Amino acid sequence: MFGKKAGFDPDFDLKIEESLAKNQYPSEKLDAARAMENPSLCAQMCTPEVWEKYKDVTSSGPAKWTLARAINTGVTYPDSFVGCHAGDMESYDDFADFFHPVIEAYHKGFSMKEGSSLTGTPSERMDSDKINIDLTDSAHDKIASTRIRVARNLSMFPLNPGGTRETREEVADLMAKVYAGIPADSDLAGEFSLHTKMTDEQRQALIDGHFLFRGKDRMQAASGYHEHWPHGRGVYVNNDKTFINWVNEGDHLRIISMEMGGDVKAVFARLSAGTKAIEDGVRAISGVEDVFMMHPKFGAVTCCPSNIGTGMRGSVHIMVPKLIKAIGFDEIDRLCRERNCQARGSTGEHSEVVDRIDVSNWRRIGLPEYELVEDMIKCANFLATEEDKL
Ligand code: ADP
Ligand code: MG
Secondary structure, three states: OOOOOOOOOHHHOOOHHHHHOOOOOOOHHHHHOOOOOOHHHHHEEEEOHHHHOOOOOOOOOOOOOHHHOOOOHHHOOOOOOOOOOOOOHHHHHHHHHHHHHHHHHHOOOOOOOOOOOOOOOHHHOOHHHHHOOOOOHHHHHEEEEEEEEEEEEEEEOOOOOHHOOHHHHHHHHHHHHHHHOOOOOOOOOOOEEEEOOOOOHHHHHHHHOOOOOOOOOOOHHHOOOOOOOOOEEEEEEEEEEEEEEEEEEOEEEEEEEEEEEOOOHHHHHHHHHHHHHHHHHHHHHHHOOOOOOOOOOOEEEOOOOOEEEEEEEEEEEEEHHHHHHHHHHHHHHHHHOOOOEEEOOOOOOOOOOOOOEEEEEEEOOOOHHHHHHHHHHHHHHHHHHHHHOO
């Protein structure tokens, strides 16, 4: 498990922190992380007691995941927010005294001891007619684009941090067949491109259009997301460039609906239809009934505990230049968090603000997806009002 060679960009190779490579408690690193103003969830929850309990345990799933691997990001990078990852669905319960408190701390108000957090069927939960609030005219005018995605993993494979080059390639092969089965006259029809077959120019054009993951994220690299890069990585883009799937960025699938402007309901409706089409397509090709990895308590299983539950992040890119100048990004993020949302930079997580701010729901669990979209709309309306005051 330790020291596997990742491949193409040594700067973003998987590096295991020294003490973890020896399976020793990283006390120096975690003590330092805990002394920070906002310690990562990893540093808070991986106490010496938790470490002792699990240090020789391997998960019962296909990844044979270990606590050392699970916490590598948080130990390597004390400035992580979450800082831990699962290698398979079983990790979440096999390391329950670690992961459950992380989950409850991130998804405030959700308890692993209570029953299932999922209410209603997926189509009820993702019904765009249930969105009961609109963007104000002022907010609408300031919105450059809208994007809503769900993270999904396929039940027949380990999660990618615990996978191999072969499992990643099998996921991509399966998805290529699913995409080939989308009827040519469907709104979702498009083209699947593999990273191994793309030119650098094609890849950069997709990144610049916000259609593709950037890769090369130091925190993600430490989780194992980038291992065997770029094998098994790909992107599906429909002809209108409004329905996108990322294959094996971190999670097996990121199913994305996006378009210019602020028609949030239309974006959500397309996401709902597209997610169902992908689920039906995988079922038809694989013959597996329950194609998405679903945990009985929290729902969709993802590599990072922040995404579990609905796996949904709905965002708008909003132009609030005066507000950025007056109070700065960190303060905007704080105001968003008070409203169950978060702010990100102009090109995604861990990126700088160039002009636009990415505002999205912070919660992912315990609420139906349409209510999470409502959180985001309310927050965008709030930021627009603040901008107008200046
Ligand atoms: P995710 O939560 O899907 O992993 P990231 O923060 O990693 O999102 O961003 C992924 C990409 O999606 C980036 O290129 C980012 O700029 C783009 N993106 C996010 N929200 C929007 C939006 N509302 N409009 C256009 N692009 C967006
Ligand atoms: Mg991301």
